[in-house]
Amino acid sequence: MRSRAQTAAVAILLALATGTLCFWRLREMPTYITRDEVFVALTGHSLADTGRDLRGQSMPLVFYHEMTASWWSPALLYATALVLKVAPLTETSVRAPMAIAAMVNVLLVFFIGRLVLRRPWLAVFPAALLAITPAHVLEQRYADDEALPITFALAATLALLLYVRRGSRGALFAGGLILACGSFSYVGAAPLFPIYVVFAFIALMARREPWRPRLTFAAGALIPVAAAALWVGRHPDAVRTTVMHYQSDENQNLGGGQVARNFLTLQHAREVAVLYVDFWDAQALFVEGGPTGAHTTGRSGVFLVPIAGLLVIGVVRAARRIRTDTAAQLLLGGFLLAPIPAAFFPDFNDHLAKHATWRAMTIFPFGTLLAGLGLEYVLSPDEAASRRRWQLAWWAALLVPVGLTARFWTSLNATALVGPLLVPVVAAILAMRRRAFDAHAAAVGAAIALTVASLLQFSEFYRDYLGDYRRRFIPHTDGNVEAVFDAIIDRSAVIRPSPLRTAPVIYLGFRMGPANWGGYYWRYWVQKRHREDLLPRTIADENASRFGRQLVCTLPPDSLVATPFGYDRQTDGLIDRMRRQNDVVVETITRSDTSYWVLRTTGACSPE
Numbered sequence: 001m002r003s004r005a006q007t008a009a010v011a012i013l014l015a016l017a018t019g020t021l022c023f024w025r026l027r028e029m030p031t032y033i034t035r036d037e038v039f040v041a042l043t044g045h046s047l048a049d050t051g052r053d054l055r056g057q058s059m060p061l062v063f064y065h066e067m068t069a070s071w072w073s074p075a076l077l078y079a080t081a082l083v084l085k086v087a088p089l090t091e092t093s094v095r096a097p098m099a100i101a102a103m104v105n106v107l108l109v110f111f112i113g114r115l116v117l118r119r120p121w122l123a124v125f126p127a128a129l130l131a132i133t134p135a136h137v138l139e140q141r142y143a144d145d146e147a148l149p150i151t152f153a154l155a156a157t158l159a160l161l162l163y164v165r166r167g168s169r170g171a172l173f174a175g176g177l178i179l180a181c182g183s184f185s186y187v188g189a190a191p192l193f194p195i196y197v198v199f200a201f202i203a204l205m206a207r208r209e210p211w212r213p214r215l216t217f218a219a220g221a222l223i224p225v226a227a228a229a230l231w232v233g234r235h236p237d238a239v240r241t242t243v244m245h246y247q248s249d250e251n252q253n254l255g256g257g258q259v260a261r262n263f264l265t266l267q268h269a270r271e272v273a274v275l276y277v278d279f280w281d282a283q284a285l286f287v288e289g290g291p292t293g294a295h296t297t298g299r300s301g302v303f304l305v306p307i308a309g310l311l312v313i314g315v316v317r318a319a320r321r322i323r324t325d326t327a328a329q330l331l332l333g334g335f336l337l338a339p340i341p342a343a344f345f346p347d348f349n350d351h352l353a354k355h356a357t358w359r360a361m362t363i364f365p366f367g368t369l370l371a372g373l374g375l376e377y378v379l380s381p382d383e384a385a386s387r388r389r390w391q392l393a394w395w396a397a398l399l400v401p402v403g404l405t406a407r408f409w410t411s412l413n414a415t416a417l418v419g420p421l422l423v424p425v426v427a428a429i430l431a432m433r434r435r436a437f438d439a440h441a442a443a444v445g446a447a448i449a450l451t452v453a454s455l456l457q458f459s460e461f462y463r464d465y466l467g468d469y470r471r472r473f474i475p476h477t478d479g480n481v482e483a484v485f486d487a488i489i490d491r492s493a494v495i496r497p498s499p500l501r502t503a504p505v506i507y508l509g510f511r512m513g514p515a516n517w518g519g520y521y522w523r524y525w526v527q528k529r530h531r532e533d534l535l536p537r538t539i540a541d542e543n544a545s546r547f548g549r550q551l552v553c554t555l556p557p558d559s560l561v562a563t564p565f566g567y568d569r570q571t572d573g574l575i576d577r578m579r580r581q582n583d584v585v586v587e588t589i590t591r592s593d594t595s596y597w598v599l600r601t602t603g604a605c606s607p608e
Helices: 002-023 035-050 075-086 091-116 120-131 136-139 149-166 169-185 189-205 211-234 237-242 256-263 265-276 282-288 304-319 326-337 341-343 364-377 387-407 414-433 439-466 469-476 479-489 517-528 532-535 548-554 570-580
Strands: 062-064 070-071 506-508 537-539 561-564 586-589 596-601
Touching: 002 091, 035 075, 035 091, 035 517, 062 537, 070 506, 070 570, 075 091, 091 136, 091 149, 091 364, 120 364, 120 506, 136 439, 149 169, 149 189, 149 326, 149 341, 149 364, 169 189, 169 364, 189 211, 211 237, 237 479, 256 265, 265 341, 282 387, 304 326, 304 414, 326 364, 326 479, 341 548, 341 570, 364 387, 364 439, 387 439, 414 439, 439 469, 439 586, 469 506, 479 517, 479 561, 479 586, 479 596, 506 570, 517 532, 517 537, 532 537, 548 570, 548 586, 548 596, 561 570, 570 586, 570 596
Parallel strands: 506 537, 506 561
Antiparallel strands: 062 070, 561 596, 586 596
């Protein structure tokens, strides 16, 4: 009982620490709500209120996104709807499901670690490591489902390990069910999780047990597969549009047969192999992250530098045990198979295809679990089959991150990283010269040094993430739309319908993004502020193509007009003339990274 109480206490502390990292200032970072987050918010709000999506479909299995002409997986949208059943529509509540998923991920890694590692207390290390993995923190604060496959992959892995360690048939069935359901967690998971299902089935076959357990696993997996097959039967083109989602525009209209032929060429196989190998580039994994500032701060990699050596050791340890250890098979498979869909389906000419780790996020938890295997080996000199092999691993654990820091000295805070790591290295060299090398002391010293270096690098990442990165992230958004929409809503009175007076309108004369995202943002802000009465009175002119004095003078008195400020000199000059002629009154000019005129019509236009 005491052991259970301690385990529960550790789990609670891990969850609270992760929740603090992911919920702290969640409303303001990411800096502004993004396009995909707005779609998630509007869909979740619609589901919570009416049980229907934005197209009026009742509780659909998969959601269609009209703005991007793509299909969305349902898991996050329904999770958001559940949150919005009990919480108001805000950026925090919309982002909350993914932040909660981060807490669940850390707990799942903790319990998996207790089953995989010979020393259960060491399970704290991979769990805490995932909690402070830069890419995990960054991605789990988005109201976007790219990181959601992590939760499904970990839950399925835990279920399968419960069967392996304790023989639970119910856990085996749940493992197949959850693993196949993972296909509904993110569009990129649709091809990945079938690969995981097949791999897990092969791992079960390698145990050389009777067929009944394998059939139990298959029965669980077939339930979501059958649901998906029925849905695809009613939406046959969905497979092609999903597969082609990240292809170039000229390939979007290719037929299914041509798409299949393009994917089966030798040239395509070569490009897939090159892209897959690029996923494991040390600079992307440990130093700078991917090619876009939307998914990396540019000042840290996917993983922290100090775990690089432990990760290598863990991969080697798992590979040596892969023939006989199902746990090693699952961890190594989860890690190495993750980038396959992201390497197979993108447009190879797109610069975002290279190192696109945000499309293969299951490498995060499996990477930390493998690093846990590496640390366990470093801390176990007496259990190593060869003292020389253990010493090689010990040196690798410290010198691999030191080597990475030296190689990318200008990109990293080298002093904070190298300082703690060199202490045990220097101590070991001095002890060996005196022939007084103590393996146990060296192991503990290495663990302490790696922990201190990891915490130092993470603290630097987190300060930057909540600090200057907020400014660097702005170009990946549509700017401070909150300022202009709040200005409009604050100045819009609630109007009762009257046959004697035409109600004022809201004219939005701007475009956000490649399509009419301005309309989506406006709808989000109106629903957030409980001003749905403004929607029927809104004129959304996405390119401001109708904006001019003639339009303004035909609007009812007290109508509000919003259009970009400082974007076009001719427009600014026209507004200045209308202001001097008393056609409009300037209510405000929003001053932020994106500025807007907010004008009020007077209804007193004079002939020119």
